Amino acid sequence: MALCDIGFVGLGVMGKSLALNLADNGYQVAAFDLDQDKVDAALAQDKLENNNVARVQGCESFQALLASVKAPRTLVLSVPAGAPVDSVCRALIEAGIEPDDTVVDTGNSLWTDTVRREKQYAGLFMFFSTAVSGGEAGARFGPSLMPSGDLRAWERIKPMWQAIAAKVDPDTGKPIERAEPGNPVKEGEPCAEYIGPNGAGHYVKMVHNGIEYADMQLICEAYHVMREGMAMSPQAIAAVFRQWNQGVLDSYLMEISAEVLEQMDEVTGQPLVDVILDRAGQKGTGMWTAMSGLELGSPVPTIAQSVFARSMSGLKSERVAASQLLAAPQVVPMSDAERSELIQQLHDALYCSKICAYAQGFQLMHTAAKANGWTLDFAAIAKIWRAGCIIRAVFLQSISDAYHRNEDLANLLVDEFFAGEIASNQTNWRAAIARATVMGIPCGGFSSALAYYDSYRLGTLPANLLQGQRDYFGAHTFERTDAPAGEKYHVQWGTSERRQLKM
Structure with a gap:
């Protein structure tokens, strides 16, 4: 088979749906999962929905996945957030991923993990992220996509992401919904736009x-x-x-x-x-x-x-x-x-x-x-x-x-x-x-x-009393409404005079 446009790791509900969405939009997809049954199910559904013509190519290993995708490669991870993401990244490194390749995390990762991964894998490959919303139906027929990371990676995947994203009527602002395999929505404004540096999405x-x-x-x-x-x-x-x-x-x-x-x-x-x-x-x-x-x-x-x-x-x-x-x-x-x-x-x-x-x-x-x-x-x-x-x-x-x-x-x-x-x-x-x-x-x-x-x-909240309480028991000081911002004061609460001091 010809080399594929994009590779997928993880063919659970979301991964399979995104892969089939890309296939509907004319992209050839290579796919791998540690569970061969999930690969077989995705391939079977692809043929069923496309008159027995395969658009998704199954792969038996990470090495086979890398060999099946056009360089520079774009590989999408649809695996559980946390340790599984790093496990797949390590496996791809061992399999021979290259510095100009892009790995896109589409899971519900904690944003600080995304920031850490971009730094950790720099020089080995471009770690990019795309947060996906819409559940199974959204992933299959048009999700909302929140991509972030290296702008070079975004320019590479932008046509694919905007093709598979949900679309909105520009006049009404309402969704254009069509849940039909093989008949994607091509008109309207795509719900996929670059958010910012890695972690922002x-x-x-x-x-x-x-x-x-x-x-x-x-x-x-x-x-x-x-x-x-x-x-x-x-x-x-x-x-x-x-x-x-x-x-x-x-x-x-x-x-x-x-x-x-x-x-x-x-x-x-x-x-x-x-x-x-x-x-x-x-x-x-x-x-x-x-x-x-x-x-x-x-x-x-x-x-x-x-x-x-x-x-x-x-x-x-x-x-x-x-x-x-x-x-x-x-x-x-x-x-x-x-x-x-x-x-x-x-x-x-x-x-x-x-x-x-x-x-x-x-x-x-x-x-x-x-x-x-x-x-x-x-x-x-x-x-x-x-x-x-x-x-x-x-x-x-x-x-x-x-x-x-x-x-x-x-x-x-x-x-x-x-x-x-x-x-x-x-x-x-x-x-x-x-x-x-x-x-x-x-x-x-x-x-x-x-x-x-x-x-x-409200222009005034009871935090004035709260600040008085804090100053009383902890000498935390307070500011005055009639003094410049930033000036600190403290009352000597434990004394008979209770003198007010500027700190």
Whole structure:
């Protein structure tokens, strides 16, 4: 066979899907996996989808993979994050990879590992990264791609990446979706754009996942109020979600939430959501985002709260025991008018909270860019999230527009459009939280988002008292409102005079 355009290591769900996506777009692909069954399955699917004509070439070893790809080679890794990435890199070095070859990590790697690998493998090959969002369907028919690293490598793979990426209608900002093997979307704007130096792409994807955690939690809180506080059926809630999905809350997560709520269980005949165990898992990216916020001093309380909500869900046995002991508030029946009113309040609470969650994520990326010397194009980042990724939503067009208006925007909350949106909807946002709290239904996502908004809009916070406390017990000093910035003062608290000293 002729030499292939690109090589793949790892043919699990994501690797196989990306390889077949490239094949659909006219590229010849060489593929290797330590599990020969996965190779065979990929080759079989390729022939099945292409009238028995092979576009993917199976390889039996790393050496065979290198021999099957045109030089300078581009090799894509679709293996679990962490040690497996370095294991494959070492195997490729032993197999004879060359300095001008490119190795592209497409896993959910921690961004600092990506930075370390670029330095570690310099001179042996170009280590590049591309964060991928969209799950199996996205990888197969159009993901959102966040590439970063050496610009030489980007220029090499750019045509392939923009070919396989999700596409957006430039006029409407909405995804062009066509899930058909052999018939890729070629029109529209591709959701693949260079992010920055190595590590930047995986950092941006990490924040994407943190926002995803928050978005999912916020939807779940709206569902919880309707299911438990209003005794609505899953099907009725699905109908509300479908209605919401026609407006400002139009998003992939809203769409699939409605589908989940409509699904009936084949075993019991009950709504499937009622028989799914309420214990959520996580793979770490939401936690990484929260930790980065703490490290950089950039507040991401709604993202952190969504991680804690999953942790709380894991305490299933404790929660069941506590439910028999801890008192709940008395529930007051609602009239039909009150129910309709609360549904609208929840809509506005979800919208405002979502604005705040995205504001937190973009502010974190802004802070990280300064700390790491990156130049991030936030308008472009919002654009490549409009399709292919899990948080894709019509809402992202408004974010892109905000950064086009002001590329140095400190926070989405102070953009004229978003400031106006919250001003128009905050009364219902506050009412929804108050009513949920009275009913005893936890709404940490909504509440943390509101606290973030209220904290950001206030010129004075109670940190003045906090600084007084710190100076009292630890002599940490404080600044004065009527003195130049940076001047430090300390009160001699342990003395009768309590003199104030300039430090």
